[in-house]
Amino acid sequence: MIGIALFQGNLIHQIARRVTALNVRVLLSLLLWFGNISSSYAGLMIEITQGVDNPVSVAVVPFAWQGYGLLKEDVAAIIAADLERSGQFKALPREDMLAHPHKQADVHFSEWRTDYLLVGQVKPGTGNGQYEIKVELFDVFNRKRLAHEVMLSGIGQLRRAAHHISDLVYEKLTGYKGVFSTRLLYVSVMKGEKEPYRLNLSDVDGHGEMSVFRSAEPIMSPVWAPNGEEIAYVSFETKRPAIYRHTLATGKREKLTGFPGLNSSPAWSPDGQSMAMVLSKDGNPEVYVMNLKNKRLRRITNHFSIDTEPSWMPDGKSIIFTSSRGGKPQIYQVNLASNWIERLTFEGEYNARSRVLPDGKGIVFVHRRDGVYHIATQEVNSGELRVLTETELDESPSVAPNGSILMYATQVRGGQGILGAVSLDGKVKYRLPSGKGDVREPAWSPYFQ
Amino acid sequence: MEIVSLKKALLVAFIVTFIGGCSTTDTENESSVSGGGAGANEGTSTTTVAIDPNDNISSRSISEAEQARLEAQAREAEAMARLEAMGRIVYFEFDKSTLLPEARAILNAHAERLKSTGGRIVLEGHADERGTREYNLALGERRAQSVQSYLAIQGVPRSRLETVSYGEEKPLEYGPGEARWSKNRRVEIRY
Incomplete structure (x- = not known):
């Protein structure tokens, strides 16, 4: 289903400490109302009722699709929703993005005011019924690439692949393993x-x-x-x-x-x-x-x-x-x-x-x-x-x-x-x-x- | 206050059981218990089936056998009606499995019937929604066992008194509040 072809970069413990340090006060008011993102099964929906005081901001840029027709899933939207659900992150709204880079060469750090930036692209894989997904995670303040991943996903497994990317981002930024794929x-x-x-x-x-x-x-x-x-x-x-x-x-x-x-x-x-x-x-x-x-x-x-x-x-x-x-x-x-x-x-x-x-x-x-x-x-x-x-x-x-x-x-x-x-x-x-x-x-x- | 609510509970229990009639032994689904008198007929039809073989081997005329069957049916219906008037449900206090004084009269009537007719019954223990599900399952069993012990003391063999607990999984009334909870803390006697 999902195989990681390449992994680069180490856990950033400094950032883990920073995220923890931000979780100081308990926020009692409602932070965010998350609308209807339910599946066609009309199953469970998510409403975030309380998050941390100063969530880490992250921009998840819509992923580029380099194939024919339309992609079934909006991978970037799934990742952004995952990270927000953790309560520790705030995703930058798309309308506030000045650019839509898909790879490191297109990223201009001066255009971003979030703490972190995730970009990616999806293209048909070499194997039949497969997608190849490339993602890159950046530390905006330090103008540094933190991680670079290439993974393969079955056509029907895009949601799962998105949760997998969320797990990787979460682990990289907090030091704790993500549970978005569970x-x-x-x-x-x-x-x-x-x-x-x-x-x-x-x-x-x-x-x-x-x-x-x-x-x-x-x-x-x-x-x-x-x-x-x-x-x-x-x-x-x-x-x-x-x-x-x-x-x-x-x-x-x-x-x-x-x-x-x-x-x-x-x-x-x-x-x-x-x-x-x-x-x-x-x-x-x-x-x-x-x-x-x-x-x-x-x-x-x-x-x-x-x-x-x-x-x-x-x-x-x-x-x-x-x-x-x-x-x-x-x-x-x-x-x-x-x-x-x-x-x-x-x-x-x-x-x-x-x-x-x-x-x-x-x-x-x-x-x-x-x-x-x-x-x-x-x-x-x-x-x-x-x-x-x-x-x-x-x-x-x-x-x-x-x-x-x-x-x-x-x-x-x-x-x-x-x-x-x-x-x-x-x-x-x-x-x-x-x-x-x-x-x-x-x-x-x-x-x- | 407590007595008033208990009386209310008993009244409701009576209405529920009377309207519900006697459910058949092969269904314990609350929603399937419906239709007033039909329930009572179903309950007695079990006995009718039991004496049918005698009809076949009997030398009596069909009309005589039929008459005997109808008489037995009538007696059975009368006995059941008396029981229904007493109720088929006994109630409990929160987190308790000890019998309340009101329960004894009801259970005495059932004990009398069981001693005269034979057959097995199922004592179905229930709890209200407060507290954890597995603990409530154990509590429901405790309540059913309290009823079982009482009936056994009255002379009904334990082997004829099966207990099963549904915990808080099958409330009679859904939702919060003592009025509803008090109706759900119960043991149902099922023939």
Whole structure:
């Protein structure tokens, strides 16, 4: 699909520091309203509700097309929208561009007042059904080329190629890996339809929405395998809950459990070899780990209270989970070698459905405060808790693989379920309202190989 | 205040179940439960099917068999009507799975019927939308198990009382507010 033929230039850590230094104050007002850039599927749209105080400005010049007819996608517009959605960048409007250079020889730095400039061109590739895309990124102030890329894209993969370029630009300018090429899995409910429950997949900008699975009965708890090729979820299609494993490329499904009682909360281990889950076959909701090769189960918790919502630490050596053993739901950690259990959350009367940040240094979870449900994050070592959202009934946080931002489910007035995103530093916020139906339980994919 | 809302909830439960009638055992989809009396007939038709084989091997005339069948049907309909008057739903407090006093009278009526007729029932546990989905799934199961234990104490064998939890996935009423939430924190008794 996309192959990088050439890569030049190093990470600019100086710029990374500069971007971070700009994120000083929390901006409370609405920064930007982003109109309808939804796909023809009328799926999710993006509304940026809060960005950083002084976003880095970047000009993404419309790419030149050196072939016949019209290009299907406006690659530069997709990149500009990606960068703006991160909340850390402000794209220069096209009408404010004095020139439209496509390569270094045409660039006159005096014509640009943005911090950075991205130019590019697309031409038919040498292979059949391919495009060749060349991009160049410049530091305007220092009049310097930062990166030069040539990549190949399948004809139908232009959007993906654009997201890939966004990832490269983001990494070059911030020092952090971009997540514009990753995908979202979520549950959508279209009330009144014959199969109202859908498991949908889309790009992280909401484009390219498609249903992976539809059912007349509820679908819950979608999660990704660490390789990004498989997913797991709970389906009530037999009128009883069961955990299914589903290969995305082939659509092949395997029922992993269908025990009496709960079959809930699947969570793939970081090495992909086992799956944590919640079963109540022994009378009480407990966390188990299934070896996915031989399907053997190992019981991890043993308590008469509710134990549920397991999530793996990145080293695979311990699992964090929700338990009501202290009277109210709180987050606990269990060491898989010793079965030693430690309580992690103490602030607030309700902390549940935690997920671990990719570096293992923090967790995110649903936190109830004054009867209202927010998404909060807590450092594992210091135990310091910060509330990230101010909407009500926020739930199901899922962290992007670069650990910079998380997606969660919330409701708008009238009760429609929508997805929202908030950066882990709380400074960037955007929402993905759906054209139709209730959307919930987002699961952010890992990086794809 | 609390009592008034509970009474309201019970009244609504009664109306919902009465209008909804008895759903068939093969469908648990709320939207498919409709059409007043048709529901009750469907419910009894299950029993009719069970005695049909006797008709075939019986030496009685068709009219006699038919009369017996109709009488049984009438008795069954009467019993079901009494149950419907009591309700098929019991409600719970927020984040609780302990039975409320109001639930006991309803469950006693169901226990009596179950002891006299046999057959299996499904106790379907539900939660309101507040709190996390997986935790609510566990809470719904707890509620169904509370009902199961109570019925078992009344003499109904546990093997005939299956529990299933839908958590907050199948609300009776959509949207926020205690008036709606209180109707969604429930166990439905399904024959």
